[in-house]
Amino acid sequence: MSVVFSLESPYRGEYRLHRLTFGSGGPVTALVAGIHGNEVNGIQALNLIASMLRLQRVAGTVHLLPCVNLFGAEEARKRWPFDDRDLNEAFPGAADGSPVERIALAVLDASEADVCIELQTGSAAVHEAPHARVPLTGPAAELGRIAALPICWRRSSDRIDDGLVGAWRAAGRTALELRGGRGGALDLDDARTLARGVVRILAAAEHIGSTERPGDGVACTTVHDHRATLGGFFVPEVRVGERVAEGQLLGVVRAPLGGEPREVVHASTAGVVLALRVYPMVHASERLVRVAIPEE
Numbered sequence: 001m002s003v004v005f006s007l008e009s010p011y012r013g014e015y016r017l018h019r020l021t022f023g024s025g026g027p028v029t030a031l032v033a034g035i036h037g038n039e040v041n042g043i044q045a046l047n048l049i050a051s052m053l054r055l056q057r058v059a060g061t062v063h064l065l066p067c068v069n070l071f072g073a074e075e076a077r078k079r080w081p082f083d084d085r086d087l088n089e090a091f092p093g094a095a096d097g098s099p100v101e102r103i104a105l106a107v108l109d110a111s112e113a114d115v116c117i118e119l120q121t122g123s124a125a126v127h128e129a130p131h132a133r134v135p136l137t138g139p140a141a142e143l144g145r146i147a148a149l150p151i152c153w154r155r156s157s158d159r160i161d162d163g164l165v166g167a168w169r170a171a172g173r174t175a176l177e178l179r180g181g182r183g184g185a186l187d188l189d190d191a192r193t194l195a196r197g198v199v200r201i202l203a204a205a206e207h208i209g210s211t212e213r214p215g216d217g218v219a220c221t222t223v224h225d226h227r228a229t230l231g232g233f234f235v236p237e238v239r240v241g242e243r244v245a246e247g248q249l250l251g252v253v254r255a256p257l258g259g260e261p262r263e264v265v266h267a268s269t270a271g272v273v274l275a276l277r278v279y280p281m282v283h284a285s286e287r288l289v290r291v292a293i294p295e296e
């Protein structure tokens with residue numbers, strides 16, 4: 001493990017950006033997690049990958065940056081603790097900028113690769129099924145298919161990918177995002193599923209021998225968001241990753257005190273539950289359930 005960047009900090013030891021590198025030469029794949037400090041599933045997934053790569057002869061180079069926002073992770077915080085800025089909004093970064101901008105630039109440099117993959121989770125209030133977010137077509141879309149996570153969301157260019165993934169794409173690299181779980185919580189099943197998706201990509205890039213069987217996820221280009229029309233206490237009736245039928249009960253918004261039903265939420269279309277509100281206190285217009293609509 002090497003320290004590829006460091007930064008003085010005012011009240012504790014210096015910040016260090018760590019990178020684990022396996023193999024040498026090309027092709028190069030870079031994996032980045034923990035841009036949001038509390039998104040620990042990505043850290044766990046990359047640590048599973050590291051323990052596997054240690055046992056193998058790796059062709060080409062695989063870089064792992066398992067925890068970029070280490071200070072945030074220590075405090076269970078998504079953002080950079082000192083100024084509460086979102087590191088993912090600091091890309092492409094600047095050498096003479098604020099701390100998050102300097103870290104962002106260092107992450108871009110340290111993840112120079114042919115294929116770049118970022119791992120994220122939902123927010124602390126939302127559990128997301130393990131899924132890939134990729135463009136509609138091209139090499140990143142193909143890698144999303146190969147990862148074979150439960151859902152591969154092919155997104156049109158009107159959904160602008162900013163942050164690290166957007167900066168990678170702007171630099172001409174093949175970039176995709178793998179997401180699963182929620183902020184502030186370690187979900188071992190989700191982390192394992194994400195790691196298996198990464199292994200399939202590493203095998204397809206011929207860094208390692210193939211050890212994972214193909215998965216059987218669904219591809220979608222369309223999602224439907226069910227939102228609360230009034231505030232309350234949301235009790236879900238489905239799980240993330242579950243297939244739902246049109247009209248199926250998804251959950252009930254209840255009175256926080258007393259529990260009387262205020263709003264019953266039914267699936268407007270058949271699909272797979274991509275994201276589910278798990279922190280129950282909701283305000284009007286907040287998203288409760290996101291359903292991915294599989295391609296025909």
Ligand SMILES: [Zn+2]
Pocket residue numbers: 036039120121122
């Ligand atoms: Zn995030």
